[in-house]
Each structure stands twice: as structure tokens, then as C-alpha cells.
Amino acid sequence: MAVTIKDVARLAGVSASSVCRTLAAPDKVRPDTRERVQRAVAELGYYPNRAARGLITGRTGNLGLIVPDIANPFFPDIIKAVEARARELDYAVFLADTDEDPAAEVALIRAMSKQVDGFLLVSARCSDDELRSVYRDLPVVVVQRRVRHVPAVTFDDHDGILQAVGHLATLGHRRVAYVAGPRTSWSNKERQRILRLTTSAVGVELVDTGHAAPTLDGGTAVADLVLATGATAVMTFNDLMALGLLRRFRALGVEVPGDISVVGFDDIPLAELVDPPLTTIALAKQKAGRAGIDMLIGLLNNPETAAPRTVLPTQLTVRASTGPARRG
Template sequence: MTINDIAALTGVAASTVSRALSRPDRVNRITRERIQAAARELNYVPNTQARALSSGRTETVALLVSDATNPFYFGLIRGAQQQLRAAGHALLLIDTEDSAELENHLLHKVRRSVDGVILAASRLPEQTLSVIAAELPVVTVNRNVPRVRSVVIDSPDGVMQAVEHLVSLGHRSIAYVAGPPSSWANEARWRAMRTAMARHGLTAARVGPFGVSRSSGSVAADALLNTGATAGVTFNDLLAIGILRRLAERGVDVPGEISVVGCDDIFGADFCSPPLTTLTAPIEQAGRVAVSMLLDHLEHLGETASRQTVLLPTHLTIRQSSGPAPRR
């Protein structure tokens, strides 16, 4: 089942077999068909490592996520997976456990075993990313770095929609519940929030940072209540769902006493209680686009990219966790 077996069987040299399979126009039709038939019959599958060793192409892409159990990534993983399979590539999944150090280490380790990497929510400093991008094709997700192509979900725009929504419901005091400080998206959302509030002559409060897990939601909920705000916009849905649970525990009515708006519209946002008003992000699409950009980049290496960054729109999905501001 190696290229040599096929060569022996068809009476040609191994190099000819290789060409017949990977550069068909380089060999005579008759020969080619004979070889291809033999390959099919023997159920030949080229050895990936051998191919990688000589050609440098591994047909594998690494996807780095900060936490494989975060539902946000499910969609991303799936989208990436789909697009990769379509191109015949494999997906190496790497969980960086939210550690910049580990991320850097693992990146360094797989550097030679993949054709490129997709960094979802990288915790690495900008400079490090630039260095890495210089020696390895990189596409980031939700992270903007000069000279590194990226797909970013336009949640800042969504945050503005959320603010409009809340303000129109009479809310005047709205707080931002922040996520990890090392998250680029976190800062982007906070900036958008301040801008949107300022447009109405309002000032946003900010609490956090909090970890992105449901348990962090409890402490976030308490902090949110302390601000006296009548509404909170959270860094992501995981946090929002945690907050909803804690508020229910404390007997605080949502949205009667306080409104909560999440971000991403992950699995669960539609069936938690109350169903979460949130920014719906095209996560799966983001995964597909990231892969497309990467593969495209691989095909035209030396060239400068036409579009360095793709912005994906979000929209506000109104459910039951947001409502009119309480009368005071």
C-alpha cells in the first residue's frame, strides 16, 4: 500500500506514480489511468507524514481555543471542521487552557506539523502574534493585529444595538460586565458600550473582570446589583447565564428589576430562564471563513492579501431577559 507497491504492480517508477496522483497532467493519459486504477483497487492512501516531509505540506490546520468546553467554540470548531474537510484537510484541536504561556509553547511545538493555525481568542500579546505570523500562516478570530489576517465578529456594533434597545426601554444606568482583561474582544465591547452610551449623554458603569464560566456569574451578579444599574450588558452568554441563575437565587426579577443582555447567542441562550436577550453572532460562519482565509493564504503565499480582515455582522436577538426599566 505504498507508492512503490503501485509502481511495481503497474511497471513504472515510483516517481511516475507520484505524479500520476498529484500532478495528473504531467503523465500520459494511458499510464495515468492505469496507475489510478491500481491505486483505487489497492485502496491506496498516501502516507501523510512522508508527503509532509518532502513537500512541506501537512494538510493539517491547528485550531487553538482557550477552553474547549466553552460552548462558543462548538460552533467555531464545527464551522472550521466543515470547511477543512471540504478541502481534504485535517483539524488539530488545541486547548490553551486560557494561558498565554501554554498557548505560545504549544504553538511553537506544532509549528512544523501544520500548514497554518487559527487562533480563536488568543491571549498572546500583539508583538508575539506578529512574530508567530511571520513564520507561520495565521488567521485570528476576534482579534485584530496589524498584518495578521483575521475574522472578527462585529460585536461592538451589536453592543451599540443592545444599548439602543435598552435606552429605548427607558434604561439610563447600564453596566458592562467585563470578561478576561487579556481578551481583545472584551476591550472592544467595552469601548463600543461607552461610545453608544455617550451618544445619549450617559455613562456606562463597568464591573469585573470576571472569568468566563457560569460560576463567575454568581459574583458578577452581585457586583452588577451593587452598581445600582437597571441593566447589564455582559461580555458573553456564559457569564450572562450564570448571572441569571444567581439573580433567580436571590429572588431578583429579570427583567422586572434588572435587564440582562448577553453576547454570542450560544447553545442554551434560547432555553435558559428567562430566555436571554443577546447578540447573535455567526459563529459557525466565522469558523468557515477563518479556514477559507487560511487556505486561500496558503495557496498564494508570497502575495499580499486582498482582504486582511473580514468583519462579520451581528444582530440583537430580543428574548425575555430584557424589558422596560423599573419605575423608581
């Protein structure tokens, strides 16, 4: 039913080896052979069976892309860029979603590892040791995470947070709340750490409202807690949580930014659509996806390279959810 290399060989009147060579290294066969083979390939619409190739070369031509939650609008931009770049380089992408569960993540990686040449793990939730252990077996690039000895694409959170804290300080805010994301999120810990540094440096008090799910509902759930802290501004782990806050604030009749300023993180497409449009720290998501794939494929072709690092810029995007601090 499917056309194999033998069909091509028969039609071209050559051996399978010659067909293979024509496709892999056209300059290693005589021009007339090459032409006959190419004609036969075109006529039959031959396309090599990747499973068979993979069996002998040990390469599948597939990459695994693992994200915590496809439905979180932070990820589709990255997924899209990854998919596009991988396809350009003739790799196919297996997508998987861990539902924010570190155990599911590890299980998924193990299950998929035989079918892929490497992994791109975006916002991986599992432990450093688990990541390193995966990396021992297979090329891995993490995005939005840093782990010793593992190649990584990260965002310059420090710069973005510095801009945001500076922005709030300039507007007169002296007491800022931070709504933390998942405990298992490396970038949450990182942002929290950077926030502590930068706020204390400019004399802003940072109050912590504890962890919440990185979703709309997570944000909505902590809104009352945020108000209770008396903070005049609130920063969130991600935009979804910020939007959840806005929703609850509106229901309570709390004015944004009149009563409280809100700063998100990620600049998801929705951020500019809500009312008020959200001030947020924008990340170069498409670039991250592309850079991640380039790094991963670089590693595939050059396994001995030391774990590379790429840091992508962040940019505070000021919209209407931030304004001058309410008078204490």
C-alpha cells in the first residue's frame, strides 16, 4: 500500500542503496542515476518511513514539548513558535500537558523519551534533580527555568521587575503586595527573590499574600486577602492572576487604579483587552520558543557542547491598570 524505497529502486532500475544515497548525499551518485531516482521519487510520491530510519539511525526526528497547561494563554505563543521552527528544521513536535502536576510531568517525560530525540520543557515544575536526571539520558532545554548544567532559555526577569518596581515607586507606592504562583514554579521563586531585592533597594515594602493557582480563579480567590494587606499596588506571578484580581475588584467596586494599582507578568494577548488594560511585564515569548528549538537542535547535532544559556529581554508595558498611589 505505502510506497517504499524498493518501489522507487525498481522503477528507477537501481538498488535501494542508490536511492538512499541519492536522497542523503546526491553528490555521491552519478548524475544520470540521480536523475532517474529523483524522477521515480517524484512519480511515486515517495517519502521515507521515519520509523524505519529511526530504527537504524537511532534518531526519531521528533521533539517533545511539555508545558504545564496548554489552556494558559502564556503558552500558545511559545507553542506556536516552537512548532513553526521545529517544522522548518524538519522535526515534528509531540505536545503534552502536565496539568501543573510535577509527578505527571516526570511520568510523561519517561513515557515519551523513547519517541523523541530531545525535550523542550517550558516552565517545568519538577525538581532540579529530576531535570538533571532526564538530561543525562537525552538532550533537554528548559525554558523559563534555570538548573545547573542544563541548557536554558530564560527571560531577564530582573530587568522587568526593576522597571515595574521603579514605575510603582515613581507613582508613589510604598506598600506593594505580591501574589505568588505555584510553589513548584521555579520562575515564581525567582520573581519573589528578585522582588524582595528590588523593593528593599528603593524603599518599598513588600507584602506577601501566599501562593495561589496561576489561573483566573486563583487570582480571584486571593483578591480579598490583597485588599486586607492595605497595599496600594499589587504585582502578580502572571497575567491570568492579575485578571482574576481585576474581576473580583470590579465585583467589589474597588477602583483600578484609583484604589489599587495592578501589575501582571507575561503580557498575554488578553492583557490589553480587559478594562482597565493591564500594565504588565512583557516577555519575548515567540523568541523563546524559537531560541529553545535552535538550542535543542544545536545540542542534538553537537552533543558535547557545554550547556548553553540564552537570556531574552523583558519590557514593562505600561497600560491603564497602574496609577498614582491612593493617599494612605
